[in-house]
Amino acid sequence: MDKIQTLTSENAVVVFSKSTCCLCYAVNMLFQELGVNPLVHELDHDPDGWEIEMALVTLGCNSPPAPAVFIGGNLVGSTNEVMSLHLRGALIPLIRPYQTFA
Numbered sequence: 381m382d383k384i385q386t387l388t389s390e391n392a393v394v395v396f397s398k399s400t401c402c403l404c405y406a407v408n409m410l411f412q413e414l415g416v417n418p419l420v421h422e423l424d425h426d427p428d429g430w431e432i433e434m435a436l437v438t439l440g441c442n443s444p445p446a447p448a449v450f451i452g453g454n455l456v457g458s459t460n461e462v463m464s465l466h467l468r469g470a471l472i473p474l475i476r477p478y479q480t481f482a
Contacts, residue, residue, distance in 0.1 A: 393418035
């Protein structure tokens with residue numbers, strides 16, 4: 381979907397989220413604690429949210445597809461993938477160029 385492409389190409393870190401999702405909140409807080417201010421696109425506040433969700437599933441996101449995290453225009457995945465990367469020490473190198481502090 382064009383909206384996904386536009387948002388992920390114009391922003392370093394994008395989280396497709398839902399305002400009522402606790403896992404989305406946890407991922408967003410993790411990025412903020414690591415010094416990254418992602419663009420958080422709330423699917424439940426977007427009239428095209430359902431279409432975006434279906435497009436995210438097509439791209440490989442789990443169902444439900446929120447949160448869906450893109451870093452540097454690349455799909456990283458959902459909560460499990462982000463937390464696994466973080467626990468293995470592989471998330472920091474991905475986000476280092478986008479951190480607001482060292």
